[in-house]
Amino acid sequence: MTAASVSAPPHGATLRIAERFGPTLQGEGPSAGQxxxxxxxxxxxxxxxxxxxxxxxxxxxxxxxxxxERVPVADLVAWALDHPVPLIVITGGEPLMQQRHLPALAGPLLQAGRRLEIETNGTVTPDPALLVDGLHFNVSPKLDNANVPHKRRIKPAALEALSASGQAVFKFVACNLADLDEIAELVERFAMTQVWVMPEGVTADHVLGRAHLLAEAVIARGWSLSLRLHVLLWGDERGR
Ligand code: SF4
Structure with a gap:
């Protein structure tokens, strides 16, 4: 499916948002630094x-x-198009919980030539209307270190659909070397091809310390390592 085929915004569509901000830098994953x-x-x-x-x-x-706050999708589109920034990241929370209205947001932005990344925890199967050119998923399935029961955080149907979409990269938050074995099981089970490991932490010291701990083992497994650029630059300051 192409961007041009994304359906028009339903009249009056709204999204419940926590904040919108930028221009800033994407801090994580393949687009970090942009x-x-x-x-x-x-x-x-x-x-x-x-x-x-x-x-x-x-x-x-x-x-x-x-x-x-509940914001009309049309207002979010106008706000985003008012900035000459090529990448728009839709994050959360879990944005796919509101995916019914995401095509209304994505369509006009894609048609205006913007790229979109949706950051998701991989527990919700994406609506086929979102599987369009120019839109990518940064999927972050949660490991045991998140202290959430396995049944809640690993949803096979959703992970299979995201992996099969060809539009997803998988980014795992890791605290220690043992986490890499857990990642490897998921990578094999769900045929994940683009795999990133990112150290957990909201201070530069924690992020860099864990990155040093993980780097050699991540390289040895053929995966990519993501830092958290916004944390290195601004700590856990909100709106960055
Ligand atoms: S880190 Fe976990 S709890 Fe927080 S927004 Fe992501 S999935 Fe939800």
Whole structure:
């Protein structure tokens, strides 16, 4: 399917967002270092212990009504097109929880020549309407280190669909060398071809320390290593 075939926005479509910001840099994965705009959707179906965006979902720690707003998709399109930035990252939370209205956002942006990356935890099967040229998925299946039960964080049908789409890269958050064995099992089971390992951490010291710990073993397995550029530059400052 091509960008031109993405359906027109349904009249009145809205998305629940936590924030939008940029231009900044994509900090993670294959596009790290490239200028990007971010639209962060609110809500998540997981509860990772080290989550760096708990204000998108954790009602025990945040008054979520203060942390989110419902925005017309047309306003988000206009905001994004107002910036001459080629890459737009749709992140969360878990953005595919609101995927019913994502084609309405993606269509006009793709038609205007922008590239899109949707960052997902890999638990939701993507709508075929999102499998279009110019749109990629940065899929981050969660490992045991997230302290979420396996049944909730690994959804085989969703991972199979994302892997088969040919539009997904898989980016695993790792804390230690043992995590790499767990990644290898998932890579084999779901035939994942583009694999990135990213150290967990919201300080430069943690990210770099874990990167040093993981780097040689990641190279030996033929995978790629992602740092967290925004963390190295700005720590866990919000809106970066
Ligand atoms: S999937 Fe992402 S947003 Fe959701 S709890 Fe885990 S780290 Fe946070």
């Amino acid at each position: 200028p990007a705009l971010f639209i962060r959707l609110s809500g998540c179906n997981l509860s990772c212990s080290w989550c760096d965006t708990p204000y998108t979902w954790d009602a025990r720690r945040f008054n979520l009504r203060d942390q989110r």
